[in-house]
Amino acid sequence: MPHYPAPPPSLSYELFPPASAAAAERLEVSLEALAHTEPDYVSVTYSGTPHRRRATLDLVDHLVRDTRLRPLAHLTCVGESAESLAGLVRHFIGLGVRGVLAMRGDLPEDPAADVGEYPFARYLVELIREVEGQYSAALGAGRLSVGVAAYPVRHPESPSFQHDVEVLVGKQRSGADYAITQVYFRPEDYTQLVDAARRAGVTIPIIPGVLPVDSPDRLARLAKLTGVEPDPLLGHALETASDEAERRRIGVEFAASLVRRALGDGAPGVHVYTFNRHEGAIDLVERLDLPGQRTDARHGLAARVGA
Template structure:
């Protein structure tokens, strides 16, 4: 048997890892929505997250607006975008072109997803990719062809994980086997779909680790403040949100009271995940920063200390945003007079 290495003899060399922080955004559907989104972007930028994910519509239905948003994040902010990409209904050639374009624009993180199946029951075109596992392998192949261009920043590939059974899955055990297959194909990390009960993340982590999944599994946490949104997401996920929370939200006599109740429940959910060993928190914002930042304010996340140059860049970015806003206000006043 080989003697232990120097590194093996010092297991605490790296110390405690900071907790990752990220948010999810989706491309705007109107000029008014874009204005709201960019207010949110500027607010979450001040928290210096590790990345922000940008969603991608079914079969790439909002591809252009998603790419436009990613490009603006890269050029106008200090935020690092994680680009969602779905594969159902797209051929390898189409997807390889999209992946290459993302990498050429500076994207270094892709969330590889299967995507929703056609609602009309129609079959994808011949040769289309069918599973996220296939998409991961395609991303790695495109990355390999660009190895010389990526020496200072390889691509991180993320995937989805399910704390509760996927609606199309025969069992939660099958979901873990799928996650393990994604890891074997080259996935670097996973982000969970929304969940509503404190034990669900720890149960997923236990099942995954026993099956051999070693990649980080980051809990996706949604501010539990909207009764309508909770009901809708519960239907999509096939899971009933906590009845007591639903009753309390329904009985609240003001938006402020619902916000207080929902934020407290979300903090409990996030803290339970952190206590179970979560390496980060991914906040689903729905393009609204207020409730997400309320949750963040109440979480004591150990965050990395960024280099001074990055903090200065962040500060300058905020100054430019303020100057732009002031200019718009002056212009509107001039028009009004």
């Protein structure tokens, strides 16, 4: 059997649509900065009011038409009909998008509110595959890359961690290609998730998602958004740091320690949550020398192919 070099670790970022003209200007700066690290893709969140969802579609369109970045379009099924979701998938394909992150989304606070036709993300994955089959000519007989969420720490609405693993199994059976994890703060959380998923029959790649947290307020907000208890030592270090530069260094090094452990345990790459701030994300990938690793791996593969 021939021996081929290992693929480079994947690199991706998460962005969200800007809510103001000033935020849009700042995002343009971040897009240019992130593009220099040559990520595989950038994911764009999809949630909130109809105006916010329209902003997502506009940002995806902008990435396709005006940048070198490849978008991974988020799609949530809460509050949507099957018809509207199918229309969005067709819209993405028409734009030239070739990757979708399929998620349920947050349930509305009002228990009487319409939650849509699909209660779980696996049904959305199946719908994406169904629409994909209608566009085999436009896709060159290829496939959309469909990602899903995974949870190293029990989802707040889940009865158990093992239930989360079983949900991931269902998403894979529905046609998911890979999973991206929610944030976590203990290195062993990612490893335990992968081990449990593999034992349950999950074979798709599971990419660790990390965020270089650079302030106590952002850490508290992250904990509220995700339901994941933050690391107390990280919180204390951020609280007692002398200035913004030290807080950023602390957050970057903490995230780097999570990624180093994950890559050492076989993770296929890293997904960086940015909060639309590129500075910490770029510090993180440079601290890990991900651009260098990815370049060296590509050169090694090119040399192998040309030999």
